[in-house]
Amino acid sequence: METNNLSIFNELESEVRSYCRSFPAIFNKAKGYKLWDVEGNEYIDFFSGAGALNYGHNDPKMKAKLVDYILNDGIAHSLDKATAAKAEFLEKFNNVILKPRNMEYKVMFPGPTGTNTVESALKLARKVTGRTDVISFTNGFHGMTIGSLSVTGNSFKRKGAGIPLQHVVTMPYDSFVNDELDTLEYLERFLEDNGSGVEIPAAMILETVQGEGGINAARFEWLQKVESICRRFGILLIVDDVQAGVGRTGTFFSFEKAGITPDIICLSKSIGGYGLPLALTLINPKYDIWEPGEHNGTFRGNNLAFVTATEALTYWETDSFEKSIQEKSDKITEFLVGLTVKYPQIKGTVRGRGFMQGIATEVDGLASDIAKAAFERGLIMETAGPEDEVFKLFPALTIDNEGLEKGFAIIEESIKSLVNEKEPVSS
Structure with a gap:
């Protein structure tokens, strides 16, 4: 078989595959913020494994730790047995992440992926409260x-x-209708009124920035009010930080600047550091009422991921990494705002926070066209939203300014080509 022939995937892989349709190349090498295909073409990665590669590809320090661990016959699979690799991760996570933020949580390893941590959070909330319903939010x-x-x-x-x-009631997310409507007044009224048909739920679950739903960022005041409603009615607050966490929005946890304290936090994707499968469910200790073995899974003890996750936390031992994220986040915001001004034809609105930003366009199909044109020029970028109306920038948090500028240039070139290279409107 020719190494650059995509036919093998068409013939043998399920029709469910998706990303390979958007990025029709066979990739075989990656380093930092770049990937290469088998033909030697170079791509700038503004996708980062849908947020699973916040530290880029093949971080040298993580790679060295992983290779050394494997060559010394370190345990790879252990279910939930005690291992040295797990102990080192737990200790460093507690000392570097939890303690400096005055956070106290029990750490559960529910399985390898984001959906595993969410399933465990929902199950535990129902067990703790004895209630069945959960409130989720639009998009x-x-x-x-x-x-x-x-x-x-x-x-x-x-x-x-x-x-x-x-057993789920969906309520409007912040600004779902418009910026003026207080969606939580609506929600609170449903909980207060015995005639609303909405029972007090076991939990509310939300993302502080909705990734797949369109890069919708909740205002901090909105998040604070959600927390106060949960406290008033005895509802557990679950924050799904699978995509928005681990620095993606500027701070390790996406909710830090809002000053809220979730009862349960869901982490996965970049918590493993290297792209290896790992998920955590962080539980307020008073709610850790599991019976031994009541929730388990074969791959909840991924020691290879513990090794790279522990090394990844070194980035957070001082505040310099977080400061660099903020500085580069400001560059991303400035660039995106500039695009909406220079190219009014795209009818764009900037959304998101930190390294989780994008532009929502009112022009049908344009976001997908921009992502496609960018790929043809050597940049990998995803779309989001219920109608794929947002093109989103998800670079590695470790990307340098040169990489950002190269990516920006490709995006702007792609937009210019799609608006028929009209002269930019002066700002």
């Missing part, structure tokens, strides 16, 4: 297994379940 995305799908808003993905998705 939320929480995973592809049945429980996670039940709290996901996307109708296309929900239909994939093949059965009714029950």
Whole structure:
């Protein structure tokens, strides 16, 4: 078989594949913020494994730790047995992340992916409260297994379940209708009124910035009010930080600047550091009422991921990394705002926070066309939103300014080509 022939995937891989349709190349090498295909073409990665590669590809320090661990016959698979690799991760996570933020949580390893941590969070919330319903929010995305799908808003993905998705009430996210309407006044009234048909739920689950749902960023005041409603009615607050966490929005946890304290936090994707599967469910200790073995999974003890995750936390030992994220985040915002001014034809609005930003365009199909044109010029970028109306920038947090500028140039070239190279409107 020719190494650059895509036919093998068409012939043997399921029709469910998706990203390879958007990025029709066979990739075989990656380093930092770059990938190369088998033909030697270079691509700048503004996708970062959908947020699983916040530290870029093949971080040298993580790679060295991983290779050394493997060559010394370190344990790879252990279920939930105690291992040295797990102990080192737990200690460093507690000392570097939790303690400096005055956070106290028990750490659960529910399985390897984001949907595993969400499933465990929903199950535990129901166990703690004895209630069955959960409140989720419009355009939320929480995973592809049945429980996670039940709290996901996307109708296309929900239909994939093949059965009714029950015991969930969907409420409007911040600014879902418009910026003026207080969606939480609506929610609170439903909880207060015995005639509303909405029972007090076990939990509310939300993303502070909705990734797949369109890079919708909730205002900090909105998040604070959600927390106060949860406290008033005895509802557990679950923050799904699978995509928005681990620095993606500027701070390690996406909710830090809002000053809220979730009862349960879901982490996956970049918590493994290197792209290796790992998920955590952080639980307020008073709610850690699991019976031993009540929730388990074969691959919840991924020691290779513990090794790279531990090394990844070194980035957070001082505040310099977080400061660099903020500085580069400001560059991203400035660039995107500039595009909406220079190219009014795209009818664009900037959304998101930190390294989780994009432009929503009112022009049907334009976001996808921009992403396609960018790929043809050597940049990998994804779309988001219920109608794929947002093109989103997800560079590695470790990308340098040169990489950012190269990516920016490709995006602007792609937009110019699609608006028929009209002269930019002066700002």
